[in-house]
Amino acid sequence: MSSPDVVVHGSGEVLAAAAAARLITSLVDAQTARGTASLVLTGGRTGNAVLEHVRSSPARDAVDWSRVDLYWGDERFLPSGHADRNETQARAALLDHLPLDPARVHAVQPSDGRFGDDPDAAAEDYAAVLPERFDVCLLGVGEEGHTASLFPDSPGVHETSRAVVAVRDCPKPPPTRVSLTLPTIRRSTQVWLMTTGSAKAEPVALALGGATEVQIPAAGARGLDRTLWLLDSSAAAKL
């Protein structure tokens, strides 16, 4: 498991542009090595800004998008097409503008989907489609230190056997979600934690300052080869 490297950018806008360039390069590298690439997407403002920058970059055509497998680190358990679903936001920011293979877009079932309003069944179904290893896992960081939908000292952050969990009573709305667990996130070659703004300075400093993953779940998100914290100067202010 890798130790964290920290990259601080001058603004959120620069971070999003630089992370988009880094992401395109990493997907091209994975496809050059193996023919395909697997990417875990995050929700949240910074994650969506990165996707918008990929969309507007001419270099995005260096990736063969028909051979990219897409997953989500977490999903808000809401009806299909709901504006707050991470899938809906990622589609608007980028996915609807790419020549993806629909069979390679692995979204969590919505609350009006095949399993109805049963997040445990949706989590179990999602676990069955996950690969052994992801090339890149994108994550955000919440103000209280959550990553994916793993919140401090919640049952999900203590989970060690299941790959995906249903999460209830989240402190941040919506209350019901589906999330990869930390052991699953750690099946990634690279994990990138991307966050911006002064409200994130405290959890970032705690995560990088030795907090446990139960206290600050983002502290437990590590990649096999690389763990990158991509921050703007406000989020890095307490390091």
Ligand SMILES: O=C1O[C@H](COP(=O)(O)O)[C@@H](O)[C@H](O)[C@H]1O
């Ligand atoms: O609810 C969520 O929030 C986090 C962080 O989002 P941000 O807007 O504060 O950057 C995100 O990582 C997660 O995927 C999402 O479901």
